[in-house]
Every structure is written in C-alpha cells, then in structure tokens.
Amino acid sequence: MLTQYLFVFAQVHDEFRVPELLSISELYGFEIKFPENPEDKDTSRPFMILELESEEHARLLASRCILIKYVCEFYARGKSYDEIHERNRLRKPQWEKYIEDTSFKFLVTAFNHTIPQWRQKDVVESFSYMDFRGKIDMKNPDITLACFEEYPDKHGTTREKTEGDGEFDEVWFGRLIEVGLARPLVKKFDVKKRVYFGNTSMEAEMSLLMANQTLASPGKLVYDPFVGTGSIAYTTAHFGAFVFGSDIDGRQIRGKVKPPGIIRAAAQYGVANRIMDLCTFDVTQNPWRCGELFDAIVTDPPYGVRAGAKRLGRKNKRPPREGPLPVHVERPDDQPYVPPTKPYELSELARDLVLLARYMLKPRGRLVFFLPTVTEEYEELDVQAMLCEGMEIVANSLQNFGSWGRRLITIRKTTTKKFSPPTFDPAHAVTDNVDAHVPAHKDFREKYFQGFKKNDAIADSEARED
C-alpha cells in the first residue's frame, strides 16, 4: 500500500530535484510514485506529494537528498483554510491515534512570505477541531504538525513584509517526519571554509548533488579523472565511497605546502582514509592496467574557461628531433619534467570521456559529469550524439547562467560486454567528420570568450591563438 508524503524542497537547482530523488531511491532499492498531474510536479514550486511504501523510505530520502528541506506525512492541501480543514477532517483515520496522549507542537510557515505572529496563532487555533489532548511541548514534542502557506514569487517587487498576508496560492498540512538531514552538508562543505581549494573548486551544493548521482556508498570505488583540488572527491567520500583522483597538473592536487592539499582537506572532513590514491597523469595517456574497476566516474571536465583542457603533445607537430632526448629539468615545485600540452576541444573530450567510462566502469556503473553548453544553441541531440553502444542517459539537469549553462549528465553503463580502451585518437574528432552532428558545446571555450556571439569568428580566433 502506498502512502502520500508531502516533500518540501529548497527552491534551487529545479532540474536536479527529480534525478536526485530517483538516484537515492535506486541506491536503497525502493520505488517512488510521482504525481500524474503536470501542475503537481512543477519543480519551480517547493512542494511535491510523493507516494512511498513506507515512512522508512521517506526518512532515507531526507537523509541523503541535498534538496529536501522537510518530509511530512501528508494530510491535506487546499486553496483556502476552509478547504484544507474540510479535507483534513476526512483524513482523521490517519491522525486520530495522536488525539489521546501525544505531545505536539505546530509549525506554521510560508514560502515567499512571512506570516505575522498573530495570524500564526490563528492558524494553530483553526485546527482545534482535531482535539489533540496531549500537552503542547515546544522543545521535545512527540509529533510536529506542519502547515505551509505557498505564495507567488514576488521577487523584485518592493512591499511591506506582511503585505498580501493570507493571499496564498495554496496551503499544505501534514505531520513532520524529518527535517532534511543532508541539507546542512552544503554548509559543512563550503569551499570558503575548506583548508585547501583553488579557482576551479566546485561549490559545495553541486559537489553534493554530483556525489548523489554516483550512488556513492560504503564499499564502492569512484574515480575523478580531472580531480583538480578535489571538491567532488570529498563529498563522494563523505557518503562512504573510496575515491581515486588523477589530474594532469600535480600542482592542483598538492598545493604549495605539505602534505598534499587534497589530503589536508579530506582530513578536515574526516575522509582522508577514503582517498584511495591520487596520481598525476593525462587521462588520454593513462596507465590503467585494465577496465571495469569503478562503480562510478564523477568529474568536472576542463572546458577552458578557468582550467583549460589539455593533453600531452604539441599543437603543431614538430619534426622528430635529432640528437639526445630532452634531459630532466628539476623544477621548483618538484615536478621533474613538465611535458608540453596542446588544447583539447570540448566535444572531443566529452565523447572520449564516455568511451573511457564504458571501459573503466563496472556494468551498471555511472558516469556523472558537467557539460558546459551554449543555452540558445543547445539541442537534445548534442547529448544523444555523445553516447555509444552500452551507455544510456539517466539524467540531464541544467544549471542555467544565462547565455551559457552547464548540464549535469548522468549516464549508466547498461552492458556487460567487454570493450577495449579508447584510443583518444583526435582523427575521430567530431571536427573532422563532416556527417557528424556538431553539438553546441563544440569549441565552447572560444564561444565563451566571444560572449556567445553567433558568427564565424571562431576559426579566426583559433588562428590568432597560435
């Protein structure tokens, strides 16, 4: 038997809400029934009623989903208090067990509005027909009854704090089961409070959402091939997984003082012993001995805005040198030798990443990564065209910055077939294949620095860069 639960969400990252719920329910192996009416699953609203088999499942969601603020057993909703009370009376079988001897308190609050104290009191009194006889206990009640008024977004308009009081769109009522237990992690992982970070560090909330998309849990092994300063490693390890990180630039991993920066920050979060290892290499020239090692690959690939995508090699191939091979030059940051690198175009990198993931993931493993793209030009085909046999899209959530944005792509490996490691051969690049679909994220870096003007100046700028 399914029961209705009222979920209250943080009003951020709308497109990440449903994928996160689905990931956590998959992790724990239960089903969520979503509302059928499109209006009731509008993610721009903070409320959603989900049907679950048990209260335990509601608690599990509240313990892991970053976007959940509250979960309640749902009693009623209405356009007015008359309506909600009428419906709540019909729900008596659900709450009558609390009438006799249960201590309780009320939580009356609003979204996009502040309810004045005096009316909060009125609201509480209007529920007196429920006739709860237990004592009111503001500190440690057995149950909390929660009433939420939902107001239209009045953003940008000036008004008195309590203006329009009572003119809500809808009011929601239920018994509070859990306050979102994962939401405070956004503060805990705040980059500014971290002992080691850099200008490529991913903000805490996104790092947490990414970790949830990987289904991180104890006993799993997760890989970030562009680990940088490690933001995603910390959150993934927090949920119990072992994490392996590599980066072409060892300075990102280490920072300036010892021990290595990523280890210091991991220790700050109590997860240093879940960092399996850190390694310096170019992912296109990688030393992995075999495939099918990881439960997930999670990463923020370089796209040339702050951390340029590079790969070993020279832009313009030199004729083979004659004479002795280059000697090792000691550098102050104790990297013995830093080979030259050449740019790595984003659509090429994205396609390589999917192939690498198919090789390196265990069957049913997930690839979770950000794909920056040009808002106006984006089409669904851009993402579809990156896929290959045995890799299937699970989620695609946009974080919109206006003219550009980034999409968190979650892909599942659906095959048990063995594949050979990718060749990372630039000869197969989208660029050179005239028939291939040209995605909006192609040459993202150049488009970014041109302010996303629609013109053919990209080729020119490439020429100028040399």
Next chain:
Amino acid sequence: MLLEACSLCYSVLYSSILAVLAGMVRLITHNLLACHAKGCTSNNFPLQFQDAAIELRDAEFNADFLRGFLPRIEWPALVGAARQLGDASLPAEQPEMLDDEFLQKLHHVLLEIHVEEGAMVCPNCKHVYPISNGIPNMLLAEHEIG
C-alpha cells in the same frame, strides 16, 4: 567529527591530525597501474618499487569491497610487491576460500601499506615514475607518447 568542535581549538586539532597525514600509493593502486610509454606493451607490469619509504596506516575494513575487487587483482604481482616491501603475509596462490582471516590480511596489504617516497620503475623500458609525498607522477615525456 573532530574538527567541528569549535573554531578556537581547530588549529590545535588540525596540526595533530597532520602529523599522521600524507599522500600514499597503496598496493591496490600499484596493482592497477602499468607502464604506458609509447611502444611499451609487454612485460610492462608490475612496476618495481625503488627506494620505497613506507608507512602503515589503518583503513576502513569492508569485506564486500574486498570480495568485489579480488577478480580485478593480479595476484602474483600483489604478493610480489608486498614481499618487496617486507610483508609476506599473503599466500603465493590465491586461496579459494575467502574467510575472514584471509580478508583481513588482504585488507592490510591492499589498503594499509603506503609508499610515501621513492619510485616505480618499468621492468621493460625502465621508465622511472617518481613518487613524491605519496603521489606518483605517471606523466610521460614528449618522446614517450603514442
């Protein structure tokens, strides 16, 4: 969580933790990396430790993780690397019975032996991959890439 206690004692706690902190190179990682220099495709595994400075550090035991990982391990390479570093606890042949005693030993060898400094050298082409602060540098030089 030790570090959440209060912001004043933070620096004190933190430095005491740092004393036992460093990078690593655990044998599990060593077992997964092969030389990838251009043209070096046979006898390029396992890499040989050179001048290895090791440290032992506790890791979380997870039997499911170990059982799941075992099929990926090159057994003789693991036993050889452990012996090279002075740990002879693993049997030369991978046992069929994965009892708790065996898993504990495997856990120790795979996850608790850390190589902090030194290098890993390719048995075939002799490429030297230096390890500094527990981070192996697996980058190839220009003339070594395919």
